[in-house]
Amino acid sequence: MSLNSFDEWSPLREVIVGSAKNYVSHERELSFELFFHDNIAGDNDAARLEWYYPRLRSRGEGEAAGGTRVPVKRRYVDELNEDLQGLADTLASLGVTVHRPTDVAPETGSVHTPAWSASVVPPLNIRDNTLIVGDEIIETSPMIRSRYFETQLLKPVFQEYFRRGARWSVMPRPLMTDASFDLSYARSSSAGGPMEPIEDPKPSRYDVGHEMLFDAAQCLRFGRDIVANVSTRNHELGVDWLERHLEGRFRIHRVHKLSDSHIDSMVLALRPGTLLCRSEAVLEYLPEPLRKWDVIVPPTPESYNFPQYEDDDLILTSRYIDLNVLSVSPDTVLVNEACPELMRELERHGFTAVPVRHRHRRLFGGGFHCFTLDTVRDGGIEDYLV
């Protein structure tokens, strides 16, 4: 079918499901530290910052171009791939056509630019680097160096949609030197909480000042309207680009500092008139028309909802990550089977919750919404925000 995805909830026909094949390590360098810096794990309104460990070690001589590779345990990667296959199988059993990315090679490759290099990670959280707006694929400007060329692994799928008539654009590629990053959000969000130090940015001959660095997962799509979270100058530039690019076709509504970057563990739209939110407080950030929608606030996740990890396992999400559900229609939602409380809450509001296994979401930074990219849904360019 042709690319057609304008919203987060209308009947799903085609989707891409991410892959974690050959995930071996995380590379801890400036862009990674900044991205995962602010793990807000608040009890509804009292936001609290979580530690990452092990603590950063400061860069030694000659280490400026790269970072420290932290291995990811093989068992977790195998279990994650098993769960991803389960997710793909569930979607297929619901009549959805599932596409998969190209897997990265077993030997970890590297991304090299004139300014730096970083090890490649698999195309797992594919929601992050591509925005589907109607009949257009937009590859967004990456925020993490290891993920600089991630969308290349979606190329066969994108080529096929292009062949069938899709528009296909790529936002400007950042030079992504240390000076490209606006550190103000990460620095100011440290107030009152323990915080890993942000390493001193190193100068580079390629510095051009703050650049656009913006993830598609900062957006939620509502027909003609797109809600985009902006927390830094980098995001602001990204939204400026999107606004100019989509002018006359879509309206963008900026929300400010709802989260560090991604919006989809804070709020999701389940059907016209119903939002799933981390807390009622989220509403105050949203555009006026959305504040009138019904809100489902799931019970706060408890530690028993999650596997126990060891000190050397990096935790990359808040415990609200399971809010990150995937709608296959306005009344059917894929939910982590580890969250019976969330499933019951959705059922109470008239949804069918389809349980799907997903064990290691906190180690790999994403739930079902993050791991997927919905390319064909029934919905069109409608005005929902009136």
Ligand SMILES: NC(=[NH2+])NCCC[C@H](N)C(=O)O
């Ligand atoms: N599209 C995504 N990768 N979203 C994941 C957002 C997770 C969010 N940072 C949290 O810790 O709750």
